[in-house]
């Protein structure tokens with residue numbers, strides 16, 4: 188099961204629906220604002236998801252991006268319990284999708300797509316996949332990618348752990364990037380962080396032996412958590428010396444980094460290598 192289409196595109200729909208009704212017991216809440224009336228997820232494998240879909244209407248240009256550009260850029264994945272879910276039986280076939288065999292770089296939480304569009308357009312020999320749940324961000328990514336002529340990029344509107352753990356074939360990715368993930372900095376929310384114990388297994392299945400996991404954050408407390416979690420995961424080993432990794436020079440400055448710097452926060456990079464499978 189894999190494919191591409193602009194399914195669900197073209198209507199002026201809310202990006203999210205803040206007034207949703209009660210949960211269904213599947214870890215999802217009904218969300219009339221979602222394409223196909225699919226529900227909003229609350230949990231995945233009984234753990235809270237790391238995002239809340241932001242409210243707001245898509246602009247005309249963003250709607251047009253979904254109408255006109257999604258057929259090329261957005262992967263049409265079979266859903267499961269919610270619009271952002273991926274059916275556990277669905278698998279990407281990268282060679283068929285990108286029409287070649289090339290290193291695949293996956294960015295989780297690509298936001299407006301600044302980093303991945305810059306990378307895709309400057310590295311035509313590699314293939315790129317942006318994973319994001321924020322529809323307006325996906326629209327912006329498509330518009331910029333189209334303007335830059337980046338044809339080696341695909342987008343998927345889905346919950347990243349589901350993409351990493353089952354939609355991507357084992358070893359499909361050369362690198363996975365996670366830049367400025369939502370920090371969920373309040374104590375009662377830290378359990379929603381993407382990088383939490385067990386994440387090594389989730390992301391590790393998608394990365395080839397020797398491949399890299401690159402992370403960056405401006406939240407010291409989250410940086411410490413990332414390092415503690417990944418140091419302990421058997422799938423990964425440090426690919427840096429000293430306390431933190433050097434700034435990854437393939438990472439362009441985004442609004443999130445700029446904001447962190449303006450607030451006087453240190454930006455922390457981390458790089459881990461996927462250890463060879465036994």
Ligand SMILES: C[S@@+](CC[C@H](N)C(=O)[O-])C[C@H]1O[C@@H](n2cnc3c(N)ncnc32)[C@H](O)[C@@H]1O
Nearest residue numbers: 237238296297298319320321346347366367441
């Ligand atoms: C703080 S923003 C950073 C965006 C971008 N990396 C940057 O540096 O500009 C984090 C992004 O991760 C996305 N996100 C959070 N959890 C996600 C998940 N489980 N699956 C896919 N995207 C997710 C959010 O929608 C948001 O756009």
